[in-house]
Structure formats: structure tokens, C-alpha cells
Amino acid sequence: MSDTILLDHGEGGAATARLVRDVFVRHLGSPPQLEDASVVDGGARVALTTDSFVVKPLQFPGGNIGKLAIAGTVNDLAMVGSQPRYLTAGFVLEEGLPIELLDRIVASMAACASEAGVRIVAGDTKVVGRGEADQLFINTSGLGIMPVGRYLSSASCQPGDAILVSGPIGDHGSAVLVAREGFGIQGDLQSDCQPLTDLVEALLVAAPGVRCMRDPTRGGLATTLTELAAASGVGMRLTETAIPIRRPVRAACELLGLDPLYVACEGRLIAVVPSDQADVALHALRGHRRGAQAARIGQVVVERGVVLHTVTGGNRPLVALEGAQLPRIC
């Protein structure tokens, strides 16, 4: 087989079949059957989601586009309370992509899918010419089973609810940006990219009253909270000193002029929890290796707007991210 991707690999013939066999099936296993679609066990209520990944560079400290594509979609399914089961994977490959690199990325997908307890049941590969894409884009879509009686909604936050975050914020975005641009920044920046399936189940078992969860990806913590507050018709008050941010992330953001509140995470969740379940929820998060640094960062209030009580004693309104703070971080 050629060492790089050729246009032939996208044509649906013998070259495509070899690529599928030697890279995709080798890592991900055989699809349930050789059909246009895969038939799988469903459920009375299922969750569906989709995400395209265009992160640059393809590899960064803590992960690569393959791991990210699995974790990102698994987490979207988990955030609505579903149990992620099946993913599909669609690849757009640029002619000339080293097959060794693709192989490594698909191996990461397999490892992350296994860790998250999901199966990749359908795939698709397209190849475009040199200069018509930037190496590799991946779309993952997914299905999760909704347990009977579980209803979470972004519109259900109520005044008095506690706002929790499962760990330090801003790691993913800052790690990718520095991996891409360099800026001469040293330091222990590492993406938090990870699947949150098991953390979510631990949380929901301990605190079944959880109103809603979101993973603060593009736009970061601040944008996600403004969306939740708007959807519920409430406000939020946050305490800056309570928001966990790792020292290297804070330092990199200061150097780069970024606000870590708007920098993407890929392995954290925000949970809004009735106040009487806040302690048990926080305990459940902290008792799990993926949530050891969870924190209670604020509460829901009647007055609209998301406001940060700052370190210096001021009040800073947070609004949705307007422009391109960090292109291509997922």
C-alpha cells in the first residue's frame, strides 16, 4: 500500500477497501455488517448528536484529533443524560496525508472509544486533492440511550441552584493554541480531552436531581453559562476565586491576552444542581478520577445576566463570546 493517501483511496473501489481494511477495521473492528447502514439495538428514547473536528495541529499535548473526535461526541451525548452507545465516523482526507499518521489517529479513536464504552458502527472516507483540505477532518455523530425517567434540560435552572464545574478550565484551548503557534511558551500545558461517560453516571447516581449539564467547549465556561442562563430565563453569580484554573494555563493566557473563562475545555462538565444536592454532587465528582478538582463556582439567581464577582471585589458581567478568539481548537 502507498505510504500516503491517494485520490484512489476515496473512490469506493479496491483501494478504498484496502484502506478500510488495513487502517479502519484493523483498529476499530469490523462493522456489524457490510451494508449502507448499521442496524443496532435502540431504545424508546435516544439522543443524537454530531460534531466535525478540524483541530490544528492534528496532534497536541494530551491528545490528537482522533481522541478528541471520540471524546467530544461522547461528551455531547452524556451531557443530555444519555448513555453513549454508538458512533459513526466520517473522514475527509487530503491527498498526500501520511498513512502512518492516519493510522496513529485511528488507533487513538479506538482506544478512546473503548475507554468510553462506545462502538463505531458506521464510517465513511472521502479524499480531496492537495490543497483542498488541511490534512484531515473528522465528523463523529453518535447515539445514546436515554434511561427511562431521565429528563435534563438547559431550560430548567432555578434560582438557588448551585453551579459546579468538574475540574480546571481552559486546558484544551490553551494547549492547542500553544502547540500550533509556539510563541516560545514553555510549561506544562496539556489538553483535558477525555470521555466523561463514567463521571456523568457517578454524578447522576449521587444527585439524580441535576437540572442540566454542559461541556464548556467552544466559547468556554463563560459562553456556556450565558447560554444556560438565557435558556432558563435566570441569572448566575460566579465567584472568580472559586473557579479552578491551572497555573500554566493562567500564565499562558496572560501572555497571550486570552481570558481563560472563554477558552475551551474538552474533558470538563458544568452541572447545575438543586442546592440541597450540591454537596453530594460535588462529593461524587471529587470522588472520581476525572473530577478530582471539581468545584462549586456560583449559583443561579433571579436577576438576569451572568456576573462574575472578581478577585478584586468588583462585578464583571460575562457575555457570549463574539468573535474568533481561538480558531480551529476542535
Next chain:
Amino acid sequence: MSDTILLDHGEGGAATARLVRDVFVRHLGSPPQLEDASVVDGGARVALTTDSFVVKPLQFPGGNIGKLAIAGTVNDLAMVGSQPRYLTAGFVLEEGLPIELLDRIVASMAACASEAGVRIVAGDTKVVGRGEADQLFINTSGLGIMPVGRYLSSASCQPGDAILVSGPIGDHGSAVLVAREGFGIQGDLQSDCQPLTDLVEALLVAAPGVRCMRDPTRGGLATTLTELAAASGVGMRLTETAIPIRRPVRAACELLGLDPLYVACEGRLIAVVPSDQADVALHALRGHRRGAQAARIGQVVVERGVVLHTVTGGNRPLVALEGAQLPRIC
């Protein structure tokens, strides 16, 4: 709003929200809820599929990338016998893409989804810089509900079965190629791109014994049949004169040195049917506006290999497409 796509449109903030509202929600309607994933009604058995679309040019006679992205995924779901219900749509947009063009494409998606009876329940938009993608790529993934008791399989073809095709072949691939390259070819080339949901239901009601169906997309009729024959461990004998090919398609393929048997369709199906249901199946296809030119083109035999009885009385073995006959036709 800007007339073209900016990197800001991909950042998950206010610019993204405006693009989603003014283009996607306007045509496709609101998603069921503002969450990371959509919760929808499922079923005990569901079909899942995914497809990425990179067709060039974005618009061609008979369709555009949006219509194609809906029809292609709907058809993959229909081919396994499921009833297509929900799609997701993931967009990778190149900075500078005219928003008017995106708008037109999304409007086509909405029209085709409506025609096919499916809802788009989740979406995602990423923007990459100029030169990092070729205008616009779309991934559509989908879920179909499997009716109780319906089991189709590519591995179930049996000697004696009839092979049907629902209409003329090669229209899509030749129309796209000529739209892209020109070659000075005039003539009535038009993609056959269309959703086949209702045609499939009409067929399966009339002929519940159908073994399997496939839509001959990349690799065309010949590649699809070699895959079916291999999956079932059988051979196939085809009659060249019985295979419907429109005159302009035949003429364009002759000029371009293409074999129409390997040129993609996007609105046709192949069905393998027990011989005692072949007539009723053909009648059902022909009675439907999407299958008016259906034909019986051959039969399944014990001896391995797919062989074409040619117009001139010879026997020509058909093998899987090897290389890049037509890049970026879907």
C-alpha cells in the same frame, strides 16, 4: 451580517449563533431543544449511517451538495430496510464562502428532507481559513427505524434470484464531471439525485421477500454488484442490453472514456429479489414515479464472479473499481 463566512462564524459565540439562526434554523427549523444532543423517539432496532460530501462543483444540473447530502444518507438508511427519521448535519466551511450560496444549499437540504420525511435534529458548524478547505464540506449522519421482522442482508442473495435496477445508471457521476470540467460537452446530463424512501416502501410492500438493496453510488453498478456477490458467496450474470442507460449519459461516457457501469448514481437502487417475486417487484418499481424505468438486468448464479453478457455476444467479467475514475463526485 457579513456576506461571506468569517472565522468568527465558527467560534461558538454570538457570530455562530447569528449564522445558525439566520441560515440553518431559518431553513431547517429549530432543533428540538438547545442541548448538546437531541433526544428523539427511538425503536427497538435502529439503523445508523454516516456520509461526508465533498462534491465539486457545489452545484450541478439536478442538484447541489445540500440535496445530495440529504438524499445520500436517506438512501443509505432506506437500503437496509429502515424508515429514515432523523439526520444530523455537520458543516466545514471555508472562510470567504458567500453566505448567499450557503443559504441556497441549506434551503435545498430543507426541501429534500421534507420530501424524504426526515428531520434534521442536530447540527454543527466549523470554519477553517482560506485555502484550508474547498468552500464547503457536509457530513450527514442518520437514524432509521427498523420495522419489526424486517431483515435484509447483502449476504442473503441466492442462485436464481433476480437482479433489478430502479432506473437508468450513470447520470449523477457524468453530470457532475461535465459540470466540473466542461469538456465542451452539450446535452441533457442531469443528476438522478433523489431520496428513495417512498420507492423502497412501495417495493417492500409489494415484494416482502426482497433479499437486499443497495444504491450504486461510488464505484457504480458494477462495483456494488461485485460486493453483493462476494458477500453472499455467489455469482451474477448480467445482460448488457437490459441495463438502462440514458442516451446523453452513454454519449458523454464514450467521449470521456468512462464505463457507465462504474459511474455513480445517487437516486437509483439495486434490489435482489427471489425469482417468484421478481415480476411483482418490477411492477411496483415501475408504478412509482421514482422507478418508472426500472429493469430486470440479470440473475444470481452459483458460479462465482460477476459476468456481463455483452451486446456483441461476449462475456465480460466485472471487477471492483480499482482507482480514481471520478474524484469528488459525492
